[in-house]
Amino acid sequence: MKAKANAKINLTLDIVGRREDGYHLIDSVFQSVSVFDDISVEKNDSIIVTCSDSKLCDRSNIAYKAAQKFFEYNSITGGAYIKIEKHIPQAAGIGGGSADAAAVIVLLDKIYKTNLSQQQLCDIGLLVGADVPFCIAGGTARVGGIGERLEKLPDMPECALLLIKHGQKLSTADMYRKIDAYPQVRFYTPDMTKAIENSNLSEICKNVFNAFEAVCDNDALVADINKTGPMAVSLSGSGPTVFAIYNDIDAANKAKKTLCDMGYAPIVARPAKSGIIFE
Secondary structure: OEEEEEEEEEEEEEEEEEOOOOOEEEEEEEEEEEEEEEEEEEEEOOEEEEEOOHHHOOOOOHHHHHHHHHHHHHOOOOEEEEEEEOOOOOOOOOOHHHHHHHHHHHHHHHHOOOOOOHHHHHHHHHHHOOOHHHHHHOOEEEEEEOOOEEEEOOOOOOOEEEEEEOOOOOOHHHHHHHHOOOOOOOOOHHHHHHHHHOOOHHHHHHOOEEHHHHHOOOHHHHHHHHOOOOOEEEEOOOOOEEEEEEOOHHHHHHHHHHHHHOOOOOEEEOEOOOOEEEO
């Protein structure tokens, strides 16, 4: 059985507190985007993961952990042959690994006919990674806690997106430690949520925000993207991917050409209405 696993961006990422165990609490709007990995899962005697990136063909792949947690949760003695064709840039802050894990969990539910609810699937996902529950639910959602609280929102209005991974990913844990020195004064997610509920793209773009911008050195990239006239520019996750929003696909393609000429490798995408697309 096959599926496409969509990446995600953060339209907002507010950091609203920290738990006693040190984990930071977020209030964020996540958006699935039409950049995907191809996932294939079949029944097998054991868990085997193969990947188009040879460095990810072992137990270190998050998809392996996703299969393990699925079988443990359901008390099933089973296995899976998992094949991953990577297209989502890796270590980019747009949820490539989480998307793969989400697709594996959902495909195994179908293959093994466990008939789990979406909440149960998300419960398994949270055992694998904080972004996996959203990647299972997909679309547009307000995400709280450490990623376990999901509030489904209306679909994002039609528009076009440009994603650029530029530079190396820094440790997310280190980024969270740095951000403690920059407490937020204003929180953007409540207004973003209203803008999405009103299907108001202009207001959405006014409220795009990521707290990690305060500790991320991407000024040169953002300045270059701004030369192409986007409606909004922001960081996704803890970076290094920066995304821009354009009114339509023609504007995004024009911006892509300009940025390619500058030496960047932009990807044009659209908002997606789901995290997993079955083939």
